[in-house]
Amino acid sequence: MDFDLTADQRQLKRDTIAFARRKLGSRVVDDDEGSRFPVEDWRKCADFGVLGWPVPTSYGGRGLDPLSTMIALEALGYGCADNGLVFAVNNHLWGCAIYILMHGTEEQKNRFLKPMCQGTLIGAHALSEPETGSDVLSLRTTAELDGDHYLLRGTKCFISNGPQADIFVVLARTGGQGGPQNELSAFLVTADLPGFKKTREFSKMGLRTTPLGEIEFDNVPVPAANRIGREGAGYSIFTSTIEWERSFMFASQVGAMERLLDTSLDHAGSRRQFGRTIGSFQAVAHQIADMKIRLELARLILYRVGWLKREGRLALLDATIAKIFVSESLVQTALSAVDIHGARGYLTDLGIERELRDALGGPIYAGTSSVQRGILAELLGLQGVLSGEPERPRRDTT
Template identity: 30%
Template sequence: MTVERTLHTPEAKQLLELTREIVDKELTPRAAHDEEGGLFPRDVFGVLGGSGLLGLPYPGEYGGGDQPYEVYLQVVEELARGWLAVGLGVSVHSLSCYPVAAFGSEEQRAALLPDMLGGDLLGAYCLSETASGSDAAAMTTRAERVGDGYRINGAKAWITHGGRADYYTLFARTGAPDSGSHGISCFHVPAGAPGLDSAAPERKMGMSSSPTAGVLFDDVRIGADALVGEEGRGFGIALAALDSGRLGIAACAVGLAQAALDAAVAYSRERRQFGSAIGDFQGLGFMLADMATQVAASRELYLAAARLRDAGRPFGKQAAMAKLLATDTAMRVTTDAVQVFGGYGYTRDFPVERYMREAKVLQIVEGTNQVQRLVISRHLAREGG
């Protein structure tokens, strides 16, 4: 099913058409096979970079697309519709670019962003640790001043592209151990730095083509020019990046839910019982109607948040709302899609069981949905309701 879009420029329309062409010709045909084999589609990110789709929300002077976030997110949604591992990978890569693009020096932007946005380099975002997931301020990975640079020791956990990335956007403690959120700094660390290694990939219930692994830092030495932004101000950088990253996850969730809805609607028209297509039965037809409504509502919520971001207005609360609604919707819609398929939906002969397994992680990454509710409630308390 082709979703009607409200696009304000011919260029944006062309970008969506190009994305759909790549999805239909290159992603959808190989997604099930590569997921089954746990194959990481690194080549796809090169194709996306070469097509100008990997740096859409970033400045054109550094190789980006100069596109509003509203357009970028719709591209992410389309990619996730075809293959969630790719849509999520683009969202995470964009997240890893944000600190350099928004807080880096002119020298850092000129030196790093062209390869990051052009697809030559794939990034990872190193914030979480085994004992400090949602409580990021409790991190223990440390970067100590040594001469004219830093020495890093510690470990990060649950890192998308861990062990496969070309660079890591790292958040590490530079202040005292009890300095909380005030003693954290941001660094750009090349994957080839001596002492940097990765743990074995996690064995997950879904998203097998998206590698997730711990990243280990054992006396990793980096120069002072690897510091992004001011020392001790990294926590603010991390939070600013996560607000945008949550919108990326919301777009991924809508794309996955749309794929499940499309599959369920198509099957309901083909499958016949008691002499009629099963979609003609009110019980199933109402289920499909609810699924379509939830997908459409989730899409409009992430787009509304993106418009606030594009206008330079606060959007943190709306980003949390969009992530919460869209990922809960993805879980509900993919589960209902399995139900529409009946016994066939529980087999790997059809894609909906994979969609259902993949949807679960979206309620966890970029802050669990319980954390999103906490973020929203705190905004409401500050606003006086």
């Protein structure tokens, strides 16, 4: 097992950190306060190639392998102070582009991926609904086949990038036989179709530079050619793709954890109280040590997922562990950073309080921590943890 980065990966990491520090996030304090999407910085990300990192060069991307993509996203998260911008990038890649890459037709890839890499089409993932959050199979949006179109009806909410996005991966109910898992289909829905309405932008605690919105489909005629995969395969497409979202989306959080550790270490080494640096007090030093432990373990589990995906293997178990561990670790690390900086950690200008606000969404989006723990328990063989269904009798496997 080789834990070293290659020369190319080290260079990619250095270049990305330098780009993100120099070019991104300079207006984050104001943009956060005004909940503004940083359009200019989005364009810079496109020009640097960020929006096409995992996309093959034949479709306009940079063609990075999954492990290198993970490393680049971590570097972006480390160098860019605007976590909202980085979250918008990750939603574009792992909520939308990855569905086209993994399950799209040649026609869909040729049509959508190039403008997505160029940043002129912004992607989003529209799954959640007013009555449907964790319980994906109960979603109510319907898609009814009508000639060569599906008529889409329903409402989707809490859609990251929604107010800015041009193309949405939408899961809708098409009906069918064989139980709820075969009743959903996935579609690529563009915002220019008649009956597509962006109805609301939500105000929120953190990640305020990523717009979060609600959309309505009022008999939207979605071409059948925009269906992803076969009719009824939506849920299996979702479950096979979500392992990318639940891991790669969190690589940038590892970068944010390292940035918080650096800042806290500097402060602990320079701030003096009682005639000593505060880092010499065990209460502070142990928090710094815990920040480092979380950082290294978070990086290890994510690189493992990156490696598994590079080898073309399933990574659901590891991605689930990664989602829980990284998102919860970032919250703990941000809390420690606020504590170590005292009143300065609580002020807006330094940005530490913003890091905490930004971190708190992580254990909710892409599936809550509780639901991830339920998935993990079920992957380990326990039954009915998520659905509450009665246990089936154990089959004798000997």
